[in-house]
Amino acid sequence: MIFFIDTAEIEEIKELYNWGIIDGVTTNPSLIAKSGGDQKKIITEIAQIVDGPISAEVIATDYEGMIKEGAELSKIHQNVVIKVPMTVDGLKATYWFNKNKIRTNVTLVFSANQALLAAKNGASYISPFIGRLDDIGQTGMELIKEIKIMFDHYQYSTKILAASIRSTQHAKDVALAGCDVATMPPKIIKQLIKHPLTDIGLEKFLADYKNSL
Numbered sequence: 001m002i003f004f005i006d007t008a009e010i011e012e013i014k015e016l017y018n019w020g021i022i023d024g025v026t027t028n029p030s031l032i033a034k035s036g037g038d039q040k041k042i043i044t045e046i047a048q049i050v051d052g053p054i055s056a057e058v059i060a061t062d063y064e065g066m067i068k069e070g071a072e073l074s075k076i077h078q079n080v081v082i083k084v085p086m087t088v089d090g091l092k093a094t095y096w097f098n099k100n101k102i103r104t105n106v107t108l109v110f111s112a113n114q115a116l117l118a119a120k121n122g123a124s125y126i127s128p129f130i131g132r133l134d135d136i137g138q139t140g141m142e143l144i145k146e147i148k149i150m151f152d153h154y155q156y157s158t159k160i161l162a163a164s165i166r167s168t169q170h171a172k173d174v175a176l177a178g179c180d181v182a183t184m185p186p187k188i189i190k191q192l193i194k195h196p197l198t199d200i201g202l203e204k205f206l207a208d209y210k211n212s213l
Helices: 010-017 029-035 039-049 063-074 088-099 112-120 130-135 140-154 168-176 186-192 196-212
Strands: 002-006 024-026 054-057 080-085 104-109 125-128 159-162 181-184
Touching: 002 010, 002 186, 010 039, 010 186, 024 181, 029 039, 039 054, 039 063, 063 080, 063 088, 080 088, 088 104, 088 112, 104 112, 112 125, 112 140, 125 140, 130 140, 130 168, 140 159, 140 168, 168 181, 168 186, 181 186
Parallel strands: 002 024, 002 181, 024 054, 054 080, 080 104, 104 125, 125 159, 159 181
Antiparallel strands: none
16 A cells, blocks of 8 residues: 655655655645645655655635646646545546646545546546544445445546545555555554554563673
């Protein structure tokens, strides 16, 4: 499974990219605002660190605005993927970007029907928000499974990018479901490496070695 880090914080990206497990980055307006930086500047900095897809989201909600913003963002670096919302205008923009060989990530996907339409219009990635579905009593993992069956059946090249991952259990479940990509905040990625028995085992090994001297 491909790992993306979901943040716009440059130092966090540098730290985890050096681990060797990060394949790309996803950002959104909220993360950009939280970082306190300018979107184009931040995306440029990320592209100098990470050799992989970088999702940069348009702010516009209308078709013309999305095309204008997306075209500009795509000029920053060849790895930039334009993130558009799952709306009528977003679908139209996805079609235009696909025809013009600009990769897209259709975000805020909450149903298999939405995923189908995005794939139909040539989305490079679709981002189902599993955590937000769980928040309202639905099951995010069921959506991932439905989309995978659908995409496999029609052999769509669109990749399933699991988003809104809230726990290490979510991370494991999307991997078991055969998800193409998971984007996770730094906190969750760091939690994946931890297990109490690993810590206990390491302490015992070190203690035994010290006693043997």
